[in-house]
Amino acid sequence: xxxxxxxxxxxxxxxxxxxxxxxxxxxxxxxxxxxxxxxxxxxxxxxxxxxxxxxxxxxxxxxxxxxxxxxxxxxxxxxxxxxxxxxxxxxxxxxxxxxxxxxxxxxxxxxxxxxxxxxxxxxxxxxxxxxxxxxxxxxxxxxxxxxxxxxxxxxxxxxxxxxxxxxxxxxxxxxxxxxxxxxxxxxxxxxxxxxxxxxxxxxxxxxxxxxxxxxxxxxxxxxxxxxxxxxxxxxxxxxxxxxxxxxxxxxxxxxxxxxxxxxxxxxxxxxxxxxxxxxxxxxxxxxxxxxxxxxxxxxxxxxxxx
Numbered sequence: 001x002x003x004x005x006x007x008x009x010x011x012x013x014x015x016x017x018x019x020x021x022x023x024x025x026x027x028x029x030x031x032x033x034x035x036x037x038x039x040x041x042x043x044x045x046x047x048x049x050x051x052x053x054x055x056x057x058x059x060x061x062x063x064x065x066x067x068x069x070x071x072x073x074x075x076x077x078x079x080x081x082x083x084x085x086x087x088x089x090x091x092x093x094x095x096x097x098x099x100x101x102x103x104x105x106x107x108x109x110x111x112x113x114x115x116x117x118x119x120x121x122x123x124x125x126x127x128x129x130x131x132x133x134x135x136x137x138x139x140x141x142x143x144x145x146x147x148x149x150x151x152x153x154x155x156x157x158x159x160x161x162x163x164x165x166x167x168x169x170x171x172x173x174x175x176x177x178x179x180x181x182x183x184x185x186x187x188x189x190x191x192x193x194x195x196x197x198x199x200x201x202x203x204x205x206x207x208x209x210x211x212x213x214x215x216x217x218x219x220x221x222x223x224x225x226x227x228x229x230x231x232x233x234x235x236x237x238x239x240x241x242x243x244x245x246x247x248x249x250x251x252x253x254x255x256x257x258x259x260x261x262x263x264x265x266x267x268x269x270x271x272x273x274x275x276x277x278x279x280x281x282x283x284x285x286x287x288x289x290x291x292x293x294x295x296x297x298x299x300x301x302x303x304x305x306x
Contacts, residue, residue, distance in 0.1 A: 048105075049077040049150055050205065051129030055119035056137035057085045060094035067100055069140035069249070075147040078133075080106045083123045086113025117217035117225045124216050127208060134226075136202040138251055142166075145247040149205050158241040159207040160233065162199040169252040176200075176250075180242040188234040191227065192272055192287050195294040199240065201226035203248035210238070224267040231275045265295050 052070050056063050063082070070080055084091035090110055095101045101108070109126055111119070124132060131153060135141060142148075152161060164177050179198050181187035190198045214233060217225045233240070268291050276284040 048079045048129045050075075050131050050133050050146060051079050051081050051123075051127035051208070052133045052135050052141075052146070053081045053083070053120065053123035053127055054135050054137050055083045055085055055116055055123060056087065056091055057113065057119075058087045058089070059137045060087070060089065060091065062138040063091060064094055064098045064100065066135060066137055066140055067095070067106065068098075069142075070135070070146070071100075071103065071105075073141055073143050073146050075145075075150055077150070078105065078146055079127075079129060081123045081126050082106065082108045083119045083126070084108065084110040085115070085119040086111065115219065115222060117219040117221060120225070121216045121219065124208070124211060130208060131205045132208050132211060133205045134201055134203065135248070136250075139202045140249040140251075141203075142245075142247055142249065144245075145203070148243065148245045148247060149203075152241075152243045152245075153205065156241055159210050160238060160240040161205050161243050162240045163203045163243040163245055163247040165200050165203060165248040165250050166246045167250050167252060175246050177244070178242060180244075181239065184234045184237050184239040187239060188231060188275065191231060191234070192275070193290050193294075195297060197227070199230060200248060200250065201230075202250065204240070214238075221267060221270075222263075224264050224271065227268075228271055231271055235275050262295070265292060268295070 054063070054066060067080055067082070070078065082091060082095070087110075092101070092108055092110065095106070095108060100106055107126065109122060111122055120134070131149075133146070133149060149161065149163070152158070162178065164175060166173055166175050178200070179190070181190065181198075187198065214229070214236070218228050218232075221228055230240070269288050272287045272291060273284050276287055
C-alpha cells in the first residue's frame with residue numbers, strides 16, 4: 001500500500017471522481033432575514049488566525065456560555081461567527097442582554113431555519129480566518145484551547161486537526177483520548193466501524209480554503225453531517241492530524257443531537273454505501289451490520305443510564 005498524498009490533495013488514482021468531489025461547490029447564498037450584527041459599521045478590518053464558528057437554534061443560555069468560554073481564553077487572534085438558524089427567540093436578544101454584542105470580534109447572522117448543514121455553510125461563507133474552528137452551541141472551549149490549536153497548526157503545518165475532549169455527564173467528568181492514524185484509509189474504516197467515533201467535530205480546526213474546496217457540508221443530510229464531511233475528506237486522501245489535548249468541554253444531555261441513534265442509522269447506511277468499495281462483495285452489508293450493532297448497543301447503555 002502506498003502512502004497517502006499530503007493533506008489537501010486527492011490521490012492520483014482516484015482521477016476524475018476525486019477531482020469532482022473536491023470541486024463541489026457550496027449551495028447558493030442563504031436566505032438571510034437579518035444583517036450581520038456588529039459589522040454594519042466596522043471599526044476596523046481584521047483577518048484573524050481562527051474563526052470560531054457556532055451554529056445555534058433555541059439554546060440562548062448555552063450559547064452565551066459557549067461564546068464566553070472563547071472570549072475568556074488566552075488566545076486573542078480570533079473572531080466568533082454565530083449563525084442563528086431560525087431560533088424562536090432570536091439569538092441577538094440573549095447576546096445583547098449578556099453584553100456580548102459590544103465585542104467587535106463577535107459576528108452574528110440570523111437566517112431562516114434550514115438545518116445544521118446550511119447554518120454551518122453560512123458560517124463558512126461569513127468566516128474570514130485562515131482556519132475555521134467548529135464549536136457546538138452547547139460545548140465550551142478550554143482556557144488554553146485556541147492557544148493549543150494555533151501552536152499545533154503552526155508547528156505541524158497541518159490543514160485539518162481534531163482533538164481530545166472532556167465529557168461531562170451526570171456530574172462526572174472524564175477526558176476522552178482519541179486515536180491517531182497512519183493513513184486516511186485506516187481512519188475511514190475506523191469511522192465506519194468503531195462504536196465511538198474516533199473524532200469529535202466540535203473542536204476540529206480546518207483550513208478554510210480546504211473546506212471550501214471540499215464543498216462544505218452536505219445540505220441533503222438532516223444529521224450525521226460531520227461524519228459525512230470527515231468521510232468525504234478521508235476518501236480523498238485528506239487525513240486529519242490528532243492533537244492530544246482536551247480542547248472542548250462536551251456536556252452530554254437529553255437534547256444532544258448525537259443521541260438520535262435510530263434516526264441516524266438510516267443515514268449511516270447511506271454513508272456506508274457511499275464510501276465503501278463496491279467491488280468487494282458483501283463488504284457494505286457487513287459494515288452496516290457492525291454499525292447497527294454499535295448503535296443498538298449505545299442506545300441500551302444510555303437507556304440504563306450508564
